[in-house]
Amino acid sequence: MAIRIVRWIAGLALLCAAVGLMFPRSAAAQAQYQFQVLHNFGASGDGTGPSGRLALDSKGNLYGASSLGGQYGEGTAFELVPGADSLWTEVTLHSFPAEPMDGNNALGLIIDNKGNLYGATEQGGTNNSGTIYQLTSRGDGEWTETILWSFCSLPDCADGASPTVPIISAGGPLYGTTSDFPGTTYELVSSPRGWSLTLLYTFCLQPNCADGAYPSGSLATDKRGNLYGETARGGISIGECGDPGCGVVFVLQPGPEAQWSESVLHDFRGGNDGYFPGAGLTVHDHALYGVTIDGGGNFCFGGCGTIFELTRTADTSNGAREQIVHDFGPGGGISPSGQVIFDAHGNMFGITALGGSGYGTVYEMMPGTNGGWTYQLLHSFSSSDGSQPVSGLTLDSQGNLFGVTEHGGQYEGGVAFELSPVMQTSK
Numbered sequence: 001m002a003i004r005i006v007r008w009i010a011g012l013a014l015l016c017a018a019v020g021l022m023f024p025r026s027a028a029a030q031a032q033y034q035f036q037v038l039h040n041f042g043a044s045g046d047g048t049g050p051s052g053r054l055a056l057d058s059k060g061n062l063y064g065a066s067s068l069g070g071q072y073g074e075g076t077a078f079e080l081v082p083g084a085d086s087l088w089t090e091v092t093l094h095s096f097p098a099e100p101m102d103g104n105n106a107l108g109l110i111i112d113n114k115g116n117l118y119g120a121t122e123q124g125g126t127n128n129s130g131t132i133y134q135l136t137s138r139g140d141g142e143w144t145e146t147i148l149w150s151f152c153s154l155p156d157c158a159d160g161a162s163p164t165v166p167i168i169s170a171g172g173p174l175y176g177t178t179s180d181f182p183g184t185t186y187e188l189v190s191s192p193r194g195w196s197l198t199l200l201y202t203f204c205l206q207p208n209c210a211d212g213a214y215p216s217g218s219l220a221t222d223k224r225g226n227l228y229g230e231t232a233r234g235g236i237s238i239g240e241c242g243d244p245g246c247g248v249v250f251v252l253q254p255g256p257e258a259q260w261s262e263s264v265l266h267d268f269r270g271g272n273d274g275y276f277p278g279a280g281l282t283v284h285d286h287a288l289y290g291v292t293i294d295g296g297g298n299f300c301f302g303g304c305g306t307i308f309e310l311t312r313t314a315d316t317s318n319g320a321r322e323q324i325v326h327d328f329g330p331g332g333g334i335s336p337s338g339q340v341i342f343d344a345h346g347n348m349f350g351i352t353a354l355g356g357s358g359y360g361t362v363y364e365m366m367p368g369t370n371g372g373w374t375y376q377l378l379h380s381f382s383s384s385d386g387s388q389p390v391s392g393l394t395l396d397s398q399g400n401l402f403g404v405t406e407h408g409g410q411y412e413g414g415v416a417f418e419l420s421p422v423m424q425t426s427k
Helices: 002-019
Strands: 031-040 047-056 062-069 076-082 088-095 103-111 117-124 131-137 143-150 174-178 184-191 194-202 213-215 227-233 248-254 260-267 275-277 282-284 287-294 306-312 320-327 333-342 348-355 361-367 373-380 401-405 415-424
Touching: 031 088, 031 373, 047 076, 047 401, 047 415, 076 103, 088 143, 103 131, 143 194, 194 260, 227 275, 260 306, 260 320, 282 333, 287 333, 287 348, 306 333, 320 373, 333 361, 348 373
Parallel strands: 047 103
Antiparallel strands: 031 415, 047 062, 062 076, 062 103, 076 088, 103 117, 117 131, 131 143, 174 184, 184 194, 213 227, 227 248, 248 260, 275 287, 282 287, 287 306, 306 320, 333 348, 348 361, 361 373, 401 415
16 A cells, blocks of 8 residues: 555656646745755665665664665665764665565664664565564674564465554564555564564454555554554545545554454544545654645645644544644645654654655644644755655654655665754744
């Protein structure tokens, strides 16, 4: 499903360029950011099409994955190391597929507190249905890959296919989803015997997929161990989205005897409500935040996309109360993609795959009084410095933002970039 959404965005980009749908930079900026390209992907032997959020270690090194390129042409896992004079060095940690059962079309990396890296590939593996893998440093600059799970390994492919990037829980297990229809959620646990997968939920169990279909984006978790996620389709509201629905936000709650129950928190209706969520959710200040790539109150061939907030009601059977934080449209980006993130002051940051100068944007949302938010455009891509950022941002302790674009740059293979705050100005 993630591949299909990216192809849809790429097609819309061509359409926007054809009709001249490009939006100007917003006028009054409250903060200024300095933009820098850290690495241009796509040179000979390098990865191309970086995908997924960058992972950050305690030394300031960044880790990520590319969906294509590398030694075998099927993607890479890479490290970006900061050096003197703001120069960064890229190191390829792994090229896919290094052996026949290896994955390909890598989606991104996460890091644990020991420095081990984990990622997902949408394809490849024993059954060509994707993998979850681990990369462990040998201490000499070399890394060892271990395939933790190849999907479609259970009878009738009950474990699903095309995984998204998992998350690491406080207790150590990995939790994730698979995006091929109908979609699943799973838990991966390490033991002395190796890694084992437990299926938590299979979607489209309810009539007309009212419980959701095609989960997309990484899961989020709270202090109680609940898991939150989105499905790009499904739900009871079909409307302009067509069958099977406009997508849902769901929660998985752990119960006795390792049983999990799924509840739909919000059923997207299309139109002003937005539709096709799938970037993943963020838990912040007792609320859930996410984006829809379509819909909203502004016209962009069906809607420019939205940012939404969900707060749980006292009666969990009534789902969650939704507030539209922002409608994208003229004056900023369109088609938001990737998880939003928050800094220590409660400011929200995210990306749009399109809009701005036509190649995507980075934006900030600043909280105000009475629940209001102020939008600020931080950067508009120009193709030469990147195009189509579709993965979320990473924030360090100094307030620097890091991300990737899948296209553009010196070799048209995408870029890794940094946005650094340099000053504050008043309106």
